Amino acid sequence: MRIPKWKILGVTxxxxxxxCCGRRGLKRTVALMPLDADGNEDGTAEDVAYYGTSCAATALSWTQGKVTDTARAAQAERDQRDAYARRMISLYAPVEFAPVREKARVFYGRNRSLRHTGVKASEEVAKVLAEARATLADTTTGPARPSRIEDFLRYLVIFNRDQNIHRVLRVPDEEGKRQEQVIAAARSADQIRGSVLVVAALDGGAARDVAYTHDLAPEYFKQAAHV
Ligand SMILES: [Zn+2]
Structure with missing residues (x-):
């Protein structure tokens, strides 16, 4: 089989x-990484080329349909990696500078199988955070995404009586609306005999993880949420 000259990284x-041809005003382009003769990526972010679908199809000797499908799938994978990175930063950035004990409690609490395996929580947390930050800083298919604690958004989490998450709501910026939300959430939690917690995270999915992890280092997660 002929090895293609390019790998589709995503769509932007x-x-x-x-x-390739210089045509302007395209709705979107396909991000292409050059490959060497063995099919390995041959370049860095600066070497990524952006082609319109038809030129990408010609370059790969594929149909435009195959280019579009492959680009969408690659982009979906990138979006998933971003979501995972946001979870990791939301969970571990708050304890990044905490004492080792706190860090270990959070890390092993979430990775029980790694307890007593010699895997060091401090090193793992540093590694996971570095990878997550690199993922969100990657600009191959768009601008860098927010990744700092300062970028965290606040979420109000309602737990049911079994300590499972019932709802996750973005906390509004406006003070009046915030008050209304707190009152409504307290009433709703009361009805189901649950409880309410405010957490901070890079997105709503990450907020769920933080809410379930909160008890392992409450002081640090509270600090991140400025509550
Ligand atoms: Zn072109």
Missing amino acids: DDFTECG
């Missing part, structure tokens, strides 16, 4: 000019 509407 940030670049609208085809890097």
Whole structure:
């Protein structure tokens, strides 16, 4: 089988000019990483080319349909990696500078199988955070995504009586609306004999993880949420 010269990394509407034929005003372009003769990625972020779908199809000797499908799948994978990175940062950035004991409690609490395996929580947390930050800083298919504690958003989490999450709500910026939300949430929690917790995270999915992990280092998670 012939080894293609390019690998499709994703799709972006940030670049609208085809890097092959120069056509402008495209709705989106396909991000292509050059491959060497063995099919390994041959370059860094600066070597990524942005082609319109038809030029990408010609370059790969594929149909446009196959290019579109492959680009969408690659982009979906990137989006999943981003979501995972947001979870990791939301969970571990608050304890990044905490004493080893606190860090270990959070890390092993979430990775029980790694307890007593010699895997060091401090090193793992540093590694996971570095990888997550690199993922969100990658600009191959768009601008860098927020990744700092300062970028965390606040979420109000309602637990049911079994300590499972019932609802996750974004805390509104406006003070009046915030008050209303607190009152409504307290009433709703009361009805189901549950409880309410405010957490901070990079997105709603990450907020769920933080809420379930909160008890392992409450002081640090509270600090991140400024409550
Ligand atoms: Zn073109």
